[in-house]
Amino acid sequence: MQARALCLAALGVLAASTPALAQKTSTQAIEEYREMLQDGNPADLYEMKGAELWTKKRGPKGASLEKCDLGKGPGVVKGAFVELPRYFADTGKVQDLESRLLTCMSTLQGIDPKEVIDGKWGKGERANVTALATWIGSESKGMPFNLPQSNAKERVMYEVGKRLFFMRGGSHDFSCASCHGEDGKRIRLQDLPRLSGNPGDGVGFAAWPAYRVSNGQMWSMQHRLNDCYRQQRFPEPGYASDATVALGVYLGVNAKGSKSIVPAIKR
Amino acid sequence: MKFKTSTKLALSTASAALLVAGCAGGMSQGSGMTSAELDAVTQQVVKDSFHDKGIVKVSQVFAEDPTMKACNAADVAGQPLAPARAKEIEALNMKTIHWPANGKYLGDWKEGEKLAQSGRGRTWTDKADTPNGGNCYNCHQITKQEISYGTIGPSLYNYGKIRGVTDPNSPQAQEIVKYTWGKIWNSKAYNACSNMPRAGHMGILNEDQVRDIVALLLDPKSPVNQ
Numbered sequence: 001m002q003a004r005a006l007c008l009a010a011l012g013v014l015a016a017s018t019p020a021l022a023q024k025t026s027t028q029a030i031e032e033y034r035e036m037l038q039d040g041n042p043a044d045l046y047e048m049k050g051a052e053l054w055t056k057k058r059g060p061k062g063a064s065l066e067k068c069d070l071g072k073g074p075g076v077v078k079g080a081f082v083e084l085p086r087y088f089a090d091t092g093k094v095q096d097l098e099s100r101l102l103t104c105m106s107t108l109q110g111i112d113p114k115e116v117i118d119g120k121w122g123k124g125e126r127a128n129v130t131a132l133a134t135w136i137g138s139e140s141k142g143m144p145f146n147l148p149q150s151n152a153k154e155r156v157m158y159e160v161g162k163r164l165f166f167m168r169g170g171s172h173d174f175s176c177a178s179c180h181g182e183d184g185k186r187i188r189l190q191d192l193p194r195l196s197g198n199p200g201d202g203v204g205f206a207a208w209p210a211y212r213v214s215n216g217q218m219w220s221m222q223h224r225l226n227d228c229y230r231q232q233r234f235p236e237p238g239y240a241s242d243a244t245v246a247l248g249v250y251l252g253v254n255a256k257g258s259k260s261i262v263p264a265i266k267r
Numbered sequence: 268m269k270f271k272t273s274t275k276l277a278l279s280t281a282s283a284a285l286l287v288a289g290c291a292g293g294m295s296q297g298s299g300m301t302s303a304e305l306d307a308v309t310q311q312v313v314k315d316s317f318h319d320k321g322i323v324k325v326s327q328v329f330a331e332d333p334t335m336k337a338c339n340a341a342d343v344a345g346q347p348l349a350p351a352r353a354k355e356i357e358a359l360n361m362k363t364i365h366w367p368a369n370g371k372y373l374g375d376w377k378e379g380e381k382l383a384q385s386g387r388g389r390t391w392t393d394k395a396d397t398p399n400g401g402n403c404y405n406c407h408q409i410t411k412q413e414i415s416y417g418t419i420g421p422s423l424y425n426y427g428k429i430r431g432v433t434d435p436n437s438p439q440a441q442e443i444v445k446y447t448w449g450k451i452w453n454s455k456a457y458n459a460c461s462n463m464p465r466a467g468h469m470g471i472l473n474e475d476q477v478r479d480i481v482a483l484l485l486d487p488k489s490p491v492n493q
Contacts, residue, residue, distance in 0.1 A: 166342035236320040243316030
C-alpha cells in the first residue's frame with residue numbers, strides 16, 4: 001500500500017510537469033438508410049447549433065469558447081476530436097471531449113458544470129454540450145484516431161478503462177465484454193462490434209456522437225456509455241466521471257488508426 | 268548505486284526519471300503501476316463514478332463475488348482461468364442451485380416463450396415490480412418462428428430433439444432435464460466464466476419461471492422441438 005501511495009503521488013508530480021443468412025441485418029438496413037439520408041443527416045442541425053455555440057458569447061462571463069484548448073492549443077478544433085480523451089496540465093486530469101467542454105464553459109464562460117452533470121439528456125446545457133461535441137467531432141471527420149499515451153496518467157486511465165470493460169457485475173453478471181468481447185456477434189438483429197480490439201473505420205468509438213433514428217435523438221459518447229450501463233443493469237455513471245473517461249481512453253486507444261465518421265447515423 | 272524495483276528506494280534518489288524507472292519495473296503496460304495497484308485505482312474510480320439510480324444500487328452491483336472476481340481478473344489478463352480454479356468456481360456455483368421442491372422440472376412452454384422474448388427488468392428505468400424477462404432471444408436462436416435472435420450464445424433450436432428427449436419424464440431424459448434446469452438456474456455451475464446470467468441464483472427468474480423455460484426447451488410439443 002505504501003509503495004502504491006508513493007507511486008501515485010510521484011506520478012501526480014510527474015504528470016504535472018509532463019447473421020442470419022436470409023434476413024437483412026441491422027447493418028445492411030442502416031447502410032441503406034444512410035444512403036437515403038446522405039444529403040440530410042439530421043445530425044447536421046446539431047452540428048450547426050454546436051458551431052454557433054462555439055462562437056456565441058454566453059454565460060455569466062459573456063464569453064465565447066473560441067479560446068478553449070481541446071488539446072491542440074487554444075481555439076484549435078480541427079483534429080482535436082481524434083486525440084481525445086487526453087491529459088490536460090491545467091486541470092491535472094485526463095479528460096474526454098465532454099468533460100473538457102465543461103472545463104472550458106466553466107473557466108471561460110462561468111457556466112456551472114453542475115448544470116450539465118445534474119442535467120437531463122437533450123435538455124438545457126447538457127444538450128448544448130452534445131451539440132458542441134457533434135460539431136467538434138465533425139471537424140475531424142475522416143481523420144484517424146490517434147490518442148496520446150505519452151503521459152503516465154493517460155496510460156493509467158487506459159488500464160483502468162480495460163478493467164472497467166471486463167468488469168462483470170450486477171444482477172445479470174454483464175460486463176461491456178459480454179456484448180462487445182467477440183467478433184461477429186449480435187443482440188437480436190443488432191450487430192455488435194468487438195471493442196477489446198480495433199473494430200475499424202467508423203465503428204464503435206469512431207461513430208459517436210451519432211444521430212439515433214429509433215428515438216430521433218443526437219447521442220454523445222457520454223450518452224452512449226450511460227445507456228450501455230443502464231442495459232448492463234449497472235448503476236448510473238456520473239456525467240464525465242472518471243469511469244466514463246477511462247472507458248473512452250480504452251476504446252479510443254484500441255481504435256488507433258481507424259477513421260472517424262462523426263457525426264454518424266445509427267439505428 | 269543500488270537499483271531495486273522498490274519505489275521507496277527510487278524516491279530516495281530524489282530523481283523523477285529514476286522514479287519512473289522504479290515504478291515501471293515489472294509493471295503493467297508502462298502505466299507505472301503493478302496490476303494490483305491498477306485494480307485498486309479502478310476500485311476507487313468505480314466508487315467515485317457510479318451512483319444509485321432507481322432500483323439499481325451500487326452496493327449490490329459491485330458486491331464481492333468470488334466468481335465475478337476470478338473471471339474479471341482472467342479477462343483483464345487475457346488468460347482463461349486455470350482448470351483447477353474453474354472447477355472450484357463451478358463447484359461453488361453448483362451448490363447454489365435450487366432444485367424443484369416438487370420434483371417437477373417442466374412447466375408451460377407457452378409461458379416459457381413469453382419469458383424468452385422479454386428482456387425487461389432490473390435496469391434503472393425499470394420499477395421494482397417490473398416482471399423480469401429471461402433475455403433468452405437476445406443471445407440465442409430458440410424457435411424457428413422468431414427470426415430476431417442474437418448469436419452470443421449457441422442456437423437452442425431443436426434443443427430437446429437433438430438430445431433425443433422424446434419423453435422428458437422418462438429416466439433416460441433425467442440427466443439432460445436436470446442439466447437444463449441447473450444451467451438456467453446458475454450457468455456458472457457448468458462453465459465458470461459463462462457469459463450467461465445466473466437467472467435463478469440472482470433472483471431474475473423464480474422456480475415456476477425456470478420450469479416454463481425448461482419446458483420451452485424440452486417439451487416435445489414446444490416449437491423448439493418441431
